[in-house]
Amino acid sequence: MPRQVDHDDRRRRIAQAVCELIGRDGLEAATLREVAAQAEVSLGAVQRCFRTKEEMLVFAQEHVNRRVTERARARIAESPEPGSVATMLEQTLTAMLAVDDEGLLDARVWIAFTAQSAVVPALAAVQRGHYAGLAELLVVLLRAGQENGQIRPDVEIESETDALITLADGLTVQVLLGRHTPESALAVLQRRTTGLRT
Amino acid sequence: MPRQVDHDDRRRRIAQAVCELIGRDGLEAATLREVAAQAEVSLGAVQRCFRTKEEMLVFAQEHVNRRVTERARARIAESPEPGSVATMLEQTLTAMLAVDDEGLLDARVWIAFTAQSAVVPALAAVQRGHYAGLAELLVVLLRAGQENGQIRPDVEIESETDALITLADGLTVQVLLGRHTPESALAVLQRRTTGLRT
DNA sequence: CACGTTCCGATACGAGCGCATCGGTAGGCT
DNA sequence: AGCCTACCGATGCGCTCGTATCGGAACGTG
Numbered sequence: 001m002p003r004q005v006d007h008d009d010r011r012r013r014i015a016q017a018v019c020e021l022i023g024r025d026g027l028e029a030a031t032l033r034e035v036a037a038q039a040e041v042s043l044g045a046v047q048r049c050f051r052t053k054e055e056m057l058v059f060a061q062e063h064v065n066r067r068v069t070e071r072a073r074a075r076i077a078e079s080p081e082p083g084s085v086a087t088m089l090e091q092t093l094t095a096m097l098a099v100d101d102e103g104l105l106d107a108r109v110w111i112a113f114t115a116q117s118a119v120v121p122a123l124a125a126v127q128r129g130h131y132a133g134l135a136e137l138l139v140v141l142l143r144a145g146q147e148n149g150q151i152r153p154d155v156e157i158e159s160e161t162d163a164l165i166t167l168a169d170g171l172t173v174q175v176l177l178g179r180h181t182p183e184s185a186l187a188v189l190q191r192r193t194t195g196l197r198t
Numbered sequence: 199m200p201r202q203v204d205h206d207d208r209r210r211r212i213a214q215a216v217c218e219l220i221g222r223d224g225l226e227a228a229t230l231r232e233v234a235a236q237a238e239v240s241l242g243a244v245q246r247c248f249r250t251k252e253e254m255l256v257f258a259q260e261h262v263n264r265r266v267t268e269r270a271r272a273r274i275a276e277s278p279e280p281g282s283v284a285t286m287l288e289q290t291l292t293a294m295l296a297v298d299d300e301g302l303l304d305a306r307v308w309i310a311f312t313a314q315s316a317v318v319p320a321l322a323a324v325q326r327g328h329y330a331g332l333a334e335l336l337v338v339l340l341r342a343g344q345e346n347g348q349i350r351p352d353v354e355i356e357s358e359t360d361a362l363i364t365l366a367d368g369l370t371v372q373v374l375l376g377r378h379t380p381e382s383a384l385a386v387l388q389r390r391t392t393g394l395r396t
Numbered sequence: 397c398a399c400g401t402t403c404c405g406a407t408a409c410g411a412g413c414g415c416a417t418c419g420g421t422a423g424g425c426t
Numbered sequence: 427a428g429c430c431t432a433c434c435g436a437t438g439c440g441c442t443c444g445t446a447t448c449g450g451a452a453c454g455t456g
Contacts, residue, residue, distance in 0.1 A: 023317075024317065025317055026313070026314060026316075026317040026318070027225075027226075027313075028225075028226065107316075108313075108316045108317060111309070111312065111313045111316055112313045112316070114309065114313070114371060114374070114375065115224070115225075115306075115309045115310045115312070115313035116224060117374070117375060118224075118305075118306045118309055118310070118374040118375075119221075119222065119223055119224040119306060120224070124374075124375055124376055127375050128375060128376060128377060131375065131377055162372075162377075162378075162386075163386070165368075165372070165377075166365065166368035166369055166371075166372055166378075166386070167364065167365070167368055168368075169367070169368045169371045169372065170363075170364035170365055170366075170367040170368025170369075170371070171364055171368075173312060173364075173367045173368070173371070174360075174363070174364055174367065176312070176315070176316040176322075177312065177315060177316075177322055177325050177326060177329065178322055178326060179326060179329055179360075179363075180360075180364075188360075188361070188364070
């Protein structure tokens with residue numbers, strides 16, 4: 001067999017290159033040639049990793065979604081009180097916001113894919129799956145918080161979960177448009193989550 | 199002078215065609231040729247109305263923004279209690295949501311332009327201008343409501359305005375992704391606005 | 397009434413796109 | 427050690443894009 005390369009690693013690197021291009025110049029900047037250049041591989045390599053451009057974009061979409069989930073996990077682990085439900089809740093939602101440069105890039109990628117999801121049902125299904133995971137996590141956190149008394153018992157979990165997700169998305173849009181700074185958006189989010197505590 | 203056509207009317211018709219194409223298949227579907235076909239004019243006519251494609255897209259962006267404002271005005275006029283501040287507030291915010299087919303189309307156009315605004319500062323400025331107008335309107339409504347006792351006096355107007363806009367945007371995203379129906383989004387919005395009443 | 401000006405719609409062009417194809421090359425098997 | 431296979435990176439091909447250009451039709455004017 002000829003020289004072997006790690007296919008999964010290459011796919012991840014390409015997906016990362018796609019995200020960087022979309023985050024900098026939008027979806028239309030993610031041409032196969034530009035992606036190859038950004039990932040420092042040849043055009044042929046990109047074509048062998050992904051049968052078609054659409055397949056590449058879907059993988060990149062799942063890639064950025066995984067990054068958000070991963071960032072939530074990391075923020076929880078690094079937080080001063082990893083065991084506190086309120087902390088976990090806040091850190092999870094913060095991971096969805098554009099609070100730092102990395103998050104800002106992901107937010108731009110997120111809205112690009114979300115806009116595309118509005119007209120391509122297959123992409124919308126991918127996004128809904130991501131949101132389903134986030135919603136489930138929030139439900140678990142809220143329920144655990146109510147059981148150990150950290151979350152007010154009168155909070156209606158399902159509707160509160162939806163409201164928190166809606167708030168995070170709305171704030172992300174506001175930050176991207178420059179109507180909120182990352183700091184002010186974070187403050188709004190924290191005011192909301194602290195309102196849930198006992 | 200040769201045969202004269204109404205330039206402004208033609209520009210509006212072209213902008214409408216751009217919105218229909220973007221609402222159906224996304225920003226990339228708005229090529230000059232497709233726009234010309236949708237507007238039932240020649241490619242040359244589109245080029246003479248707009249010096250460049252970007253100029254056309256900016257005009258279309260302002261066009262859909264004007265439609266939202268116009269819809270808010272129409273909803274207020276048609277509402278059962280045009281004089282009630284609470285009604286005006288609710289109808290204004292409803293105009294920002296994708297509550298009917300026309301609104302759904304506009305919402306898809308909105309998110310397409312918003313995504314582009316995240317990477318093109320010039321477009322972001324246009325969007326910010328639109329939001330500034332909406333925010334000013336909401337501030338006026340809330341203040342008037344407080345003065346005549348229809349809105350709770352403890353509502354902090356500036357932050358509430360931002361919160362309402364953020365909520366409307368977040369709900370729009372959720373509807374576009376299929377995580378909210380137009381009806382459920384409207385219900386969330388109404389619950390929020392009725393909470394502001396005395 | 398014919399001319400000339402002015403604007404319209406069709407065509408032409410270079411560039412860049414996604415995708416398909418094809419020698420070259422680097423290792424595993426006997 | 428040498429062959430042979432499997433994969434890599436470069437090149438080619440239609441196609442469509444945005445933009446520039448050009449002949450022709452339509453009206454005010456002398």
